[in-house]
Amino acid sequence: xxxxxxxxxxxxxxxxxxxxxxxxxxxxxxxxxxxxxxxxxxxxxxxxxxxxxxxxxxxxxxxxxxxxxxxxxxxxxxxxxxxxxxxxxxxxxxxxxxxxxxxxxxxxxxxxxxxxxxxxxxxxxxxxxxxxxxxxxxxxxxxxxxxxxxxxxxxxxxxxxxxxxxxxxxxxxxxxxxxxxxxxxxxxxxxxxxxxxxxxxxxxxxxxxxxxxxxxxxxxxxxxxxxxxxxxxxxxxxxxxxxxxxxxxxxxxxxxxxxxxxxxxxxxxxxxxxxxxxxxxxxxxxxxxxxxxxxxxxxxxxxxxxxxxxxxxxxxxxxxxxxxxxxxxxxxxxxxxxxxxxxxxx
Numbered sequence: 001x002x003x004x005x006x007x008x009x010x011x012x013x014x015x016x017x018x019x020x021x022x023x024x025x026x027x028x029x030x031x032x033x034x035x036x037x038x039x040x041x042x043x044x045x046x047x048x049x050x051x052x053x054x055x056x057x058x059x060x061x062x063x064x065x066x067x068x069x070x071x072x073x074x075x076x077x078x079x080x081x082x083x084x085x086x087x088x089x090x091x092x093x094x095x096x097x098x099x100x101x102x103x104x105x106x107x108x109x110x111x112x113x114x115x116x117x118x119x120x121x122x123x124x125x126x127x128x129x130x131x132x133x134x135x136x137x138x139x140x141x142x143x144x145x146x147x148x149x150x151x152x153x154x155x156x157x158x159x160x161x162x163x164x165x166x167x168x169x170x171x172x173x174x175x176x177x178x179x180x181x182x183x184x185x186x187x188x189x190x191x192x193x194x195x196x197x198x199x200x201x202x203x204x205x206x207x208x209x210x211x212x213x214x215x216x217x218x219x220x221x222x223x224x225x226x227x228x229x230x231x232x233x234x235x236x237x238x239x240x241x242x243x244x245x246x247x248x249x250x251x252x253x254x255x256x257x258x259x260x261x262x263x264x265x266x267x268x269x270x271x272x273x274x275x276x277x278x279x280x281x282x283x284x285x286x287x288x289x290x291x292x293x294x295x296x297x298x299x300x301x302x303x304x305x306x307x308x309x310x311x312x313x314x315x316x317x318x319x320x321x322x323x324x325x326x327x328x329x330x331x332x333x334x335x336x337x338x339x340x341x342x343x344x345x346x
Contacts, residue, residue, distance in 0.1 A: 011067075014179040014188040023186045030186035037183070037191055044161040052138045053164040057151045057341050060165045062158025064195050065188040068259025068282070069173045070205030070324075072119055072304075074226050075155040077324040078169070079127045081334065082151055085342075088130065090149030092140035093156060095120050095133030097283045104134030104143045118283055118307045123155065125307070137163045151342065159190055166341045170199035173260065174206040174225070201337055205324075207267045224330035230267050233300055233318035236309060244320070247300070248272040253293055255301040257284040257308075264302055268320070275300075288312050 013019035013026075043049040061078065063069045075091065082089045095105065095117040105111070107120040108131075120133040130147050132140045137160045141152050157163060158170065172178065178196075183189040196202060202223040234241045252273055256264040257280035265277050276297075280290065286308050291299060299317045301309070306319035326334065 010185075010188075013186075014182075015176055020180070023180055023182060026186035027182070030183045033185070034183045034192065041161060049161070051162050051164050052141075054141055054145060054152070056145055056149060057167075058141060058154065058163060058165045059151070059167045059169065059341060060154045060157050060160075060163070061169045061171060062154070062156050063171050064158065064191050064193070065173070065178055066184065066190060067173075067188060068263065069171045070203075070226065070228060071171045072122065072155055073228060073322055073324045074169075074171055074203055074205065075153055076123065076126045077226070077326070078334070079123075079129045079153055081331075082153070082338065083128065085338075087342075088148050088150045089127070090130040090132060090141070090144030090147070090152040091123050091127065092132045092134075092137055092144055092152060092154050093117075093120055093123070094135055094137075097285075098133060100133075103136065104132050104140045106143065106147065107131040107133050113307050114285070118304050119155070121307045122304050126303075129153075158195075167201070167337060168199040169201045169203055169337075170196055171203045171205060171226075172196070173263075174204040175263070176260070201334065207263060207270070224326060224333050226330075227325045228267075229323050229325060230271065230320050231323070233298075233320050235315065236306060236313040236317040236319055237315045242318075244268070244271045244273065247298060248274075250274070250297065251276055252297050253278060253299040255286070255291065255299060255305055256280065257286060257305050258282055258302055264320075268300065273300075286312070291317065 013022045044051055061071050061075045063071060079089045079091055098115050098117040100115040105116050107116045107124045109125040111121055113121045116133045120131055124131040130144050130149050132144045134140045137154060137157050144152050158168060178193055179188045181187060181193050203226050204223060205226045205228060207228050232241050232243050252275055254265055254268055254275040255278045259282045261279035265275060268275050286305060291309060291312055296316060300320050303319055303321055
């Protein structure tokens with residue numbers, strides 16, 4: 001079974017009632033996974049497995065589910081807020097899919113995504129932070145500090161307990177929630193749903209209007225809504241920008257190789273666009289044949305996908321930037337958390 005087909009199958013198992021029979025059959029494996037997760041964390045709590053503390057604050061932005069929840073866009077928003085405070089920010093991440101033989105890597109906007117991963121290059125292009133990629137999160141943080149980071153944000157890493165942290169921000173998809181609330185492989189959870197209650201802040205990401213009903217609260221003491229908006233597209237060949245409204249009335253191709261491609265497709269449809277969907281597995285490398293179709297219709301893609309398309313695109317190809325917005329009240333909630341983490345009195 002192709003990876004993209006397998007991903008769609010699991011999405012049905014985890015998030016749709018029609019997949020409940022398969023989910024039930026997978027429950028014994030889910031119980032075994034849950035036991036291993038509990039044992040591993042117990043070893044860290046008992047000191048059997050060592051965790052590391054650093055001289056600068058570490059903030060983890062993570063999730064309890066598999067697949068896209070909006071961590072990276074929120075990480076970008078958070079890094080910019082920290083930079084507004086005059087801080088040198090480090091961002092660490094795994095560098096998923098990167099082929100580099102040397103880690104950790106200091107990633108810049110010019111770095112080869114094949115070596116360090118697409119998300120790392122996206123973060124470097126979207127912020128002026130020190131972006132460090134590598135499979136060893138402790139080594140990543142050390143490298144960021146060596147380069148001058150005064151605060152470190154870990155994009156993903158909630159389950160990396162070797163990394164001590166001063167705050168945990170848990171990001172939840174506001175439309176899919178936590179699915180059937182079962183652990184892998186019967187459900188999408190990496191840890192029990194009670195883990196959400198341990199975070200310092202819950203961020204519910206939405207692509208629908210802010211006044212739309214939210215899913216039931218998951219029990220954290222603080223929760224904010226991060227609204228992801230798309231409003232325009234930028235040409236990958238010329239840099240020209242067009243409002244998405246100018247694409248209404250004609251069919252366009254939509255490409256998404258992200259954790260939850262349907263979120264991008266749904267956002268375009270909500271803007272009134274008629275789209276032909278082209279979902280690919282998360283982080284998939286895109287070849288020319290994945291980007292060029294028989295017609296001359298515009299081809300729209302996410303920012304993460306655009307990172308991988310240098311030299312493969314022409315005037316038909318457009319990237320659709322995603323902008324995260326928080327209400328003034330929710331921004332204040334995040335600011336209060338940052339004040340506490342940074343040791344500043346309000």
